Amino acid sequence: MPRIRLYDLRHICATLLLAANEHPKVVSERLGHASITLTLDTYSHVLPTMQEGASQKLEAMLFKKAKRG
Numbered sequence: 564m565p566r567i568r569l570y571d572l573r574h575i576c577a578t579l580l581l582a583a584n585e586h587p588k589v590v591s592e593r594l595g596h597a598s599i600t601l602t603l604d605t606y607s608h609v610l611p612t613m614q615e616g617a618s619q620k621l622e623a624m625l626f627k628k629a630k631r632g
Contacts, residue, residue: 577606581613 573594580590591602607613 574606577602581606584616 577590577594580593581587587602588599590606591599594602596602
């Protein structure tokens with residue numbers, strides 16, 4: 564069985580929460596980071612789909628509003 568450090572568990576926890584769309588502020592607080600910036604700088608690179616998801620949400624909001632008007 565591989566050795567797992569406490570740091571590894573923290574990293575896994577943060578990555579899984581962000582992948583599950585948990586708000587980065589919540590993840591930051593759970594990790595005890597002084598700022599959300601540290602959390603985002605450290606973990607956002609492991610979630611390349613975040614940008615695509617943001618684009619899809621924005622497109623859905625804009626398209627939905629265009630249909631109503």
